[in-house]
Amino acid sequence: MLYLFGTVIILLLLILIDYVFGRLYHLKHVKKHDFPVRHSHITIFTSGPLLFEKMLADITEAKHHIHMLFYIFRNDEFGMTLLKLLEQKASEGVKVRILIDRIGSHRFPRKLMKKMSLKGVEMEYCHTPSFPFFFFHLQNRNHRKITVIDGKIGYLGGFNVGNEYMDLHERLSPWRDCHVRFTGEGVWDLQKQFMTDWTEATWRGIELTEKELYYPDLPRGNVQHQFFAFEGDCWEDKVSEMISYAKKSVIIGSPYFIPSKKAFGAILDAIKRGVEIILIVPEMSDHLFIQEASYRFLRKLIRFNCCSVYRYRNGFYHAKIFIIDDHICSIGTANFDNRSFYFNHELNSLFKDPDMVNEMLDIAKIDLSKSTKLTANMLQHRNLSGVLKEWVAILLSPLL
Known part of the structure; x- marks a missing residue:
């Protein structure tokens, strides 16, 4: 028994050392991405059905290239439908590149990737865990979801590729998420981020002679925005900064609410200033321990009169939105959790356009109408197993 206990302690210490030095090494080599307005x-x-109906229509019309990056890409019914369309476009001479996260898409068969490559659809894994710092690399995921078509149309948001995102999952349907279609100047930056991630994962850069083909002249659109890319380094700072701007209200929508000390402190500071805090989280969970890990934070928030927590009950809530007063909103791939703060590679777009913010406020109102306001009684455990589960969740929360 003593030998087993000693072995476990040594293993935990090795994991801790791996994580600490792995993160220090990572932060030292993070590449800063500065995108213009x-x-x-x-x-x-x-x-999902409406999003992918439009995306597949855009893909059907592609003439030059299709670039896709997804955290999760399933080889289920919908995934194979998309791959069949991409195979068809490749046969027409369209260049198709697909990048998928090694852990998020761990069930996607390597044999199928090779098969698709033989048919002209280049598929590659990114963020494959490696030594040294294997444990840290295991957590350091590419959580972005980017699609670029002919360098003229771009997509960014929370939807991945799989049946559940098409409302074909028995328990999680309908899947409530948020995705944005861009045309105009912003597509340049989505293309740049894809190119960066593709080159880092494959060591195959895009030939300079083809550069203009991937970055065509684009018109100026009517909505002002700016992309922000994060690599487990500064999303926490950006969130805290956004909350510090608030004078009237902050609306946070996230499937996973496990804030860092700094981000949670920013919320508490806003409450002290009299800012109304509205939090939307899912009623159901798609991951073990996620809900229990959020309870200690939710209990503190619902004590304040100006803070309301709502559980979305009409399917699974997976949207990642931040709305500050009525003049700033953020949409993208980053959650309000430790993974997005400290591990994941994420991409969000910040909008200051009044019409855009008002549209997001209207969407939030609809979400709230399909939600139940959380009370202290709802967070009380009814048995010992619930208490133990929360304690386990607290211990695991740095990795959730």
């Missing part, structure tokens, strides 16, 4: 035409999608 852009103006694009914007369309917001909150339904």
Whole structure:
């Protein structure tokens, strides 16, 4: 028994050392991405079937290239439908590149990737865990979801590729998320981020002689926005900064609410200033321990009169939105959790356009109408197993 206990302690110490030095090494080599203010035409999608109906129509019309990056890409019914269309476009001479996260898409068969490559669809894994610092690399995921078509149309948001995102999952349907279609200047930056991630993952850069083909002249759109890329380094700072701007209200929508000390402190500071805090989280969970890990934070928030927490009950809530007063909103791939703060590679777009913010406020109102306000009694455990589960969740929360 003593030998087993000693072995476990040594293993935990090795994991801790791996994590600490792995993160220090990572932060030292993070590449900063500074995107300028852009103006694009914007369309917001909150339904998977509607989003992919439009995306597949855009793909069908592609003439030169299709670039896709997804955290999760399943080889299920919908995934194979998309791959069949991409195979068809490749046969027409369209260049198709697909990048998928090694852990997020761990069930995607390597044999199928090779098969697709033989048919002209280049598929590659990114963020494959490696030594040294294997444990840290295991957590350091590419969580971005980017699609670029002919360098003229771009998509960014929370939807991945799989049946559940098309409302074909028995328990999680309908899947409520948020995705944005861009045309105009902003597509340049989505293309740049894809190119960066593709080159880092494959060591195959895009030939300079083809550069203009991937970055065509684009019109100026009517919505001002700016992309922000994060690599487990500064999303926490950006969130805290956004909350510090608030004078009247902050609306946070996230499937996973496990804030860092700094981000949670920013919320508490806003409450002290009299800012109304509205939090939307899912009623159901798609991951073990996620809900229990959020309870200690939710209990503190619902004590304040100016803070309301709502559980979305009409399917699974997976949207990642931040709305500050009525003049700033953020949409993208980053959650309000430790993974997005400290591990994941994320991409969000910040909007200051009044019409865009008002549209997001209207969407939030609809979400709230399909939600139940959380009370202290709802967070009380009814048995010992619930208490133990929360304690386990607290211990695991740095990795959740």
